[in-house]
Amino acid sequence: MSKDDSKIDETGSVSRRDFLRKAGTYTAASLSGAAMLLSDPKPAQATQNVTWAEHFQKNYRLMTEEEKQEAIDRLEKRYSEEFGKTVTVDGSPAIDGVLFGYALNIQKCIGCRRCAKACVQENNQSRGPEQEIEWIRVLRLEKGEFDVNDRDNAGYPEGFGVQVGGNAYKPAGVVLEGQHYYTPEQVPEKDAFYMPMQCMQCEKPPCVKVCPVRTTYRDPDGIVVIDYNWCIGCRMCIGACPYWARRFNWGEPNLPNEQMNPVTHYLGNRPRMKGVAEKCTFCIQRTRKGRWTACVEVCPVGARKLGNLLDPESDIRKVLQTKKVFRLRTDLNTYPKFFYFMD
Amino acid sequence: MFKNRIVGSTAAICMLAVFSTPTVYGEANQVGNECFESRDGKTQVTQKEVAPGTLNVRCSPTTGGVLWWGDPFDGTIPMGDMPASVDADYLHEEAVVKPREPEIDRNKLLTVCTVACHNGEYVPVPQSKEPRPLAMHQDIVPDSMKLAHGKGAIWCLDCHSKTNRTKLIDHFDNEISFNQPQKLCGKCHGQVLRRWREGIHGKRIGMWDKGGKKRWWVCTECHNPHDVEQGNRQSGFAQLYPEPAPMLPKGMPNADHERVKHGPGH
Numbered sequence: 001m002s003k004d005d006s007k008i009d010e011t012g013s014v015s016r017r018d019f020l021r022k023a024g025t026y027t028a029a030s031l032s033g034a035a036m037l038l039s040d041p042k043p044a045q046a047t048q049n050v051t052w053a054e055h056f057q058k059n060y061r062l063m064t065e066e067e068k069q070e071a072i073d074r075l076e077k078r079y080s081e082e083f084g085k086t087v088t089v090d091g092s093p094a095i096d097g098v099l100f101g102y103a104l105n106i107q108k109c110i111g112c113r114r115c116a117k118a119c120v121q122e123n124n125q126s127r128g129p130e131q132e133i134e135w136i137r138v139l140r141l142e143k144g145e146f147d148v149n150d151r152d153n154a155g156y157p158e159g160f161g162v163q164v165g166g167n168a169y170k171p172a173g174v175v176l177e178g179q180h181y182y183t184p185e186q187v188p189e190k191d192a193f194y195m196p197m198q199c200m201q202c203e204k205p206p207c208v209k210v211c212p213v214r215t216t217y218r219d220p221d222g223i224v225v226i227d228y229n230w231c232i233g234c235r236m237c238i239g240a241c242p243y244w245a246r247r248f249n250w251g252e253p254n255l256p257n258e259q260m261n262p263v264t265h266y267l268g269n270r271p272r273m274k275g276v277a278e279k280c281t282f283c284i285q286r287t288r289k290g291r292w293t294a295c296v297e298v299c300p301v302g303a304r305k306l307g308n309l310l311d312p313e314s315d316i317r318k319v320l321q322t323k324k325v326f327r328l329r330t331d332l333n334t335y336p337k338f339f340y341f342m343d
Numbered sequence: 344m345f346k347n348r349i350v351g352s353t354a355a356i357c358m359l360a361v362f363s364t365p366t367v368y369g370e371a372n373q374v375g376n377e378c379f380e381s382r383d384g385k386t387q388v389t390q391k392e393v394a395p396g397t398l399n400v401r402c403s404p405t406t407g408g409v410l411w412w413g414d415p416f417d418g419t420i421p422m423g424d425m426p427a428s429v430d431a432d433y434l435h436e437e438a439v440v441k442p443r444e445p446e447i448d449r450n451k452l453l454t455v456c457t458v459a460c461h462n463g464e465y466v467p468v469p470q471s472k473e474p475r476p477l478a479m480h481q482d483i484v485p486d487s488m489k490l491a492h493g494k495g496a497i498w499c500l501d502c503h504s505k506t507n508r509t510k511l512i513d514h515f516d517n518e519i520s521f522n523q524p525q526k527l528c529g530k531c532h533g534q535v536l537r538r539w540r541e542g543i544h545g546k547r548i549g550m551w552d553k554g555g556k557k558r559w560w561v562c563t564e565c566h567n568p569h570d571v572e573q574g575n576r577q578s579g580f581a582q583l584y585p586e587p588a589p590m591l592p593k594g595m596p597n598a599d600h601e602r603v604k605h606g607p608g609h
Contacts, residue, residue: 085396108580110580110582110583111585112406112408112583112584112585112586113585113586113587113588114403114408114410114586116586116589117403117410117586118410118411121401121410121411122411129590132589132590134589137589178601179598179601179602180588180589180598180601181588181589181591181598181601182585182588182601183585183587183588184585185584186582186583186584186585187582187583187584187585188578188582190576262396287551290550290551290552290555291415291549291550291551291555292547292548292549292550292551294411296546296548296551297411297412297415297548298409298410298411299546300380300381300408300565300583301381301546301565301580302544302545302546302560302565305542305543306551307551308551308552308553311553313553314553315541315542315543318541318542318543319543322543323543
């Protein structure tokens with residue numbers, strides 16, 4: 001490849017889209033990747049500069065410790081230049097003896113959507129009118145659509161919406177046919193309740209099963225992660241997820257420098273590129289360092305709990321022991337580690 | 344003559360102290376800007392830099408609600424001893440709270456109350472715990488004969504010390520700091536206190552791991568002790584303005600389809 005058509009700049013980076021156009025013939029999945037599928041007729045004006053080495057690196061899961069460190073160093077340098085501040089990329093592995101579980105008190109949730117917005121502050125999603133990505137969605141349901149005592153009555157015909165499983169892995173009388181775009185003056189509204197949904201970190205995640213390049217996988221602490229560099233943008237995972245938890249970067253993400261959260265994790269909130277899937281990772285950059293997730297911290301009513309399922313003293317285990325608990329779509333045997341509970 | 348003047352100015356201070364200005368939320372996310380945590384107007388945070396480029400909190404431009412903590416322990420103090428409990432891990436953890444006193448003292452209410460008003464002279468020490476109409480504090484309790492807490496079964500002096508208005512009281516009339524309302528509320532809401540200690544009721548931020556430092560939200564950061572009914576809502580938590588809805592997918596003009604009610608037949 002000659003110098004002028006690869007457009008190497010002083011920092012040794014090359015415009016990603018340019019690179020891909022020229023390098024498409026190199027055939028490795030990571031190279032021909034997502035941006036090829038989303039080929040843009042407009043002249044190359046890529047905002048994302050990706051180094052050569054980044055393009056040729058292995059899947060994170062298969063890297064040696066040294067290779068991981070190299071990849072991280074490269075990214076820290078590139079992001080720091082791109083966003084004009086010191087950006088850290090953490091590579092902390094799962095903590096031994098920890099299996100993350102989440103519980104949400106559906107009786108307390110007031111539908112204020114602060115969790116969804118806090119998540120964006122923390123996790124560097126694309127924002128603005130061109131492409132807005134939120135990992136948490138809050139569904140508004142009518143009170144009548146949900147009755148604790150009716151949990152085991154399968155009151156709806158097959159194939160109508162999503163059904164909620166009770167504790168005993170029975171379908172329950174709830175159809176998730178809620179409203180996403182409710183805009184009342186104040187919340188909670190009379191006769192409504194709210195059901196926030198995000199990645200449930202399934203023990204048997206359907207998204208992992210369908211990924212053709214195995215770039216999404218379950219780590220030992222139970223978090224389902226994505227190595228964005230290997231994502232080819234096929235969107236199979238998005239279709240496979242019964243909880244609508246995954247999002248796709250159709251365009252170049254928009255993340256203003258001053259809003260960017262510089263504390264990142266390789267498998268979590270580091271800036272993404274056009275053409276990759278993303279989703280909630282239980283704020284892996286925080287939780288692997290012992291800190292609560294942004295959504296747990298922001299919930300004004302304290303409805304969100306996260307803890308270690310393997311620790312009998314943890315708040316999450318106390319919830320499972322003492323409260324009425326259910327999970328979504330247990331009939332699919334996904335074994336979500338995201339629980340809903342009632343007082 | 345002299346005495347009268349003091350009483351006169353005391354009344355003026357008393358009056359002044361109870362009028363709080365309504366909060367107006369400006370541009371979000373700049374130093375000096377004010378926003379709130381769980382109770383609008385009663386859990387205020389002023390934005391400041393805790394590290395270069397990092398604010399103590401980030402706030403919602405639309406609702407003024409805190410969205411993100413740059414430092415979860417900003418402005419906290421040690422919780423003090425936890426209400427009694429057995430075999431608890433958290434006794435070995437660093438536990439901090441946001442003190443309530445600065446919030447209550449915003450209009451110098453706490454500073455002046457025992458000096459200017461409840462000094463035993465200007466307002467005599469009450470002789471009984473019977474509810475009675477009050478000439479003051481309507482901003483806090485609009486109708487003292489209809490206190491929206493306890494369904495008529497409790498009165499101010501079940502919570503407030505009758506001799507020292509800067510303190511709350513337990514069942515033995517021992518003083519409790521406003522910074523530890525859990526000790527007050529727990530005397531009547533034992534079950535909830537227990538769940539609170541376990542971290543199930545209420546909320547904690549900071550480190551989730553065993554042994555990690557935690558900021559515990561105290562009861563009055565979420566509940567208004569003078570109104571746990573909220574009118575017809577019969578709810579202990581006041582309504583909030585919601586954050587904006589997510590953007591409509593491209594090509595979807597509105598969300599009317601969501602509002603169409605399907606009949607019971609489906």
